[in-house]
Amino acid sequence: MRHLLLDQWSHRSSTIHSADARTKLVLLLLVLLTISLAPGSIPLVIAPILLATIQVSRLPLNALLIRAALVLPFSALLAVAIWFSGDSSGAATLLIKSYLSALAALLFAATTPLPAWTAALRSWHVPATLIAIIQVTYRYLFVIAEEAQTMSAAARARGGFRFSAATGALAVLFARSWQRAESVHRAMLARGYQP
Amino acid sequence: MHIPDGFLSPPVWLSFDAISVPAIGWIVHRAKKAAPLTPDAAHIPLLGVMGAFVFAAQMINFPVGLGASGHLLGGSLLAIILGPAAAMLVMTAVIVLQALLFQDGGVLVVGVNIFNMAIAGVAAGYLPVRLMGRSAFPVFLGGAFSVLVSAALVLWQLSLSGVAITGRPLWTASVLFAITAVLEGLITVAAIRAIGRLSPHSLPDQPQVSFPARAAFATLALLLATGGTWIASAAPDGLQHLAANIGLEANPVWTSALLDGWPAPAAGITGLACVYALCTLGGKRR
Numbered sequence: 001m002r003h004l005l006l007d008q009w010s011h012r013s014s015t016i017h018s019a020d021a022r023t024k025l026v027l028l029l030l031v032l033l034t035i036s037l038a039p040g041s042i043p044l045v046i047a048p049i050l051l052a053t054i055q056v057s058r059l060p061l062n063a064l065l066i067r068a069a070l071v072l073p074f075s076a077l078l079a080v081a082i083w084f085s086g087d088s089s090g091a092a093t094l095l096i097k098s099y100l101s102a103l104a105a106l107l108f109a110a111t112t113p114l115p116a117w118t119a120a121l122r123s124w125h126v127p128a129t130l131i132a133i134i135q136v137t138y139r140y141l142f143v144i145a146e147e148a149q150t151m152s153a154a155a156r157a158r159g160g161f162r163f164s165a166a167t168g169a170l171a172v173l174f175a176r177s178w179q180r181a182e183s184v185h186r187a188m189l190a191r192g193y194q195p
Numbered sequence: 196m197h198i199p200d201g202f203l204s205p206p207v208w209l210s211f212d213a214i215s216v217p218a219i220g221w222i223v224h225r226a227k228k229a230a231p232l233t234p235d236a237a238h239i240p241l242l243g244v245m246g247a248f249v250f251a252a253q254m255i256n257f258p259v260g261l262g263a264s265g266h267l268l269g270g271s272l273l274a275i276i277l278g279p280a281a282a283m284l285v286m287t288a289v290i291v292l293q294a295l296l297f298q299d300g301g302v303l304v305v306g307v308n309i310f311n312m313a314i315a316g317v318a319a320g321y322l323p324v325r326l327m328g329r330s331a332f333p334v335f336l337g338g339a340f341s342v343l344v345s346a347a348l349v350l351w352q353l354s355l356s357g358v359a360i361t362g363r364p365l366w367t368a369s370v371l372f373a374i375t376a377v378l379e380g381l382i383t384v385a386a387i388r389a390i391g392r393l394s395p396h397s398l399p400d401q402p403q404v405s406f407p408a409r410a411a412f413a414t415l416a417l418l419l420a421t422g423g424t425w426i427a428s429a430a431p432d433g434l435q436h437l438a439a440n441i442g443l444e445a446n447p448v449w450t451s452a453l454l455d456g457w458p459a460p461a462a463g464i465t466g467l468a469c470v471y472a473l474c475t476l477g478g479k480r481r
Binding site for chain 1: 219223227246247248251256287288292294296297299301302381385388389397
């Protein structure tokens with residue numbers, strides 16, 4: 001799965017990877033702020049900085065560039081709408097800004113493992129409850145997504161979901177998630193978890 | 196409906212980020228107090244796993260004919276099962292993870308997306324059920340409202356940012372949003388029914404249904420707010436001039452992008468807050 005790849009990237013080692021997550025988060029926000037405030041195509045000056053950082057973090061350049069392009073279909077749709085209303089430079093600006101912002105955020109996520117950035121958020125007084133929910137969601141995302149994928153694959157093998165069958169699958173997925181939450185809770189209590 | 200970075204002007208995303216941050220603090224407080232189903236300790240693993248469920252549920256495709264398919268978005272389903280405050284927290288966690296790990300939605304605008312989908316969307320998705328009970332019609336309305344409200348907010352925020360979507364693109368977008376809304380309503384109804392059969396213990400007790408006139412009033416207020424937002428997006432002439440002040444067009448002085456263009460978002464947000472306060476009052480006095 002694609003996101004697993006990002007998780008592997010974030011656990012590599014480089015100067016950027018070992019930098020403090022709070023510093024990286026502040027830098028990310030500064031870069032994004034610059035991109036957001038700079039007019040026209042000026043945000044492009046950020047591009048060489050991002051590329052250099054990718055080199056220093058020893059991440060696969062092409063893979064990152066392609067992955068950041070996930071944002072482009074949506075941006076392109078809006079850019080076309082702006083283009084038709086007669087603002088071609090506005091359309092270009094939109095594409096540049098959204099792509100560079102996505103690349104910057106991706107670079108952050110590819111050099112900072114989730115425990116590191118959630119700890120950074122925690123130290124900035126983001127509520128502990130929210131952080132805990134983010135962590136548990138991330139922990140079980142792949143587990144439950146795999147169940148969902150198995151169900152879809154099984155349904156495809158039987159000739160695809162009909163609406164009622166998809167509803168059934170959703171309810172089964174929900175019931176299994178609910179049971180899992182209960183056993184996770186028991187396991188946490190057994191290990192001495194204090195809410 | 197996840198807005199990426201680079202779409203909105205600084206005054207718009209700053210305003211909504213500034214609303215979302217204290218709102219989340221308050222919602223955490225509420226969710227801790229409410230904990231409707233389970234004692235506190237079980238709450239965090241439950242909410243976390245429900246967040247994972249929302250991600251996974253989006254992999255199950257519902258056919259809508261002509262080879263097209265849609266999937267559950269989940270805001271109103273969660274609100275019905277977990278209560279609004281807990282559902283808002285789960286959706287917030289989902290949106291944060293989507294922004295950082297899936298490049299789905301921006302980082303600077305994460306507060307905007309949280310406001311649109313986790314706060315306003317969940318609130319709108321819960322309102323009909325709160326007022327009319329958990330029968331099929333209010334559940335359907337909840338699912339549809341949660342999508343329509345988020346969509347109207349996105350269009351409004353774009354037009355505030357000087358990205359005017361008018362004419363054919365607006366109609367195309369509106370039709371797509373309407374289809375998504377109906378589908379979300381249908382899936383939510385079917386899912387609640389199926390969950391009620393399969394694991395009835397996970398559904399909370401039926402909320403006490405309030406006086407129908409209040410239900411009608413609050414729903415009307417919600418519709419007015421959504422429709423008004425839509426119209427504001429469709430006829431943004433008064434807002435066009437904002438584009439000149441805002442990041443999307445050439446602007447010699449960077450700082451002015453921070454300073455100009457505040458009145459419109461501020462006025463709009465005040466309006467929204469008033470409508471929401473009315474809805475809450477309508478819903479609360481049972």
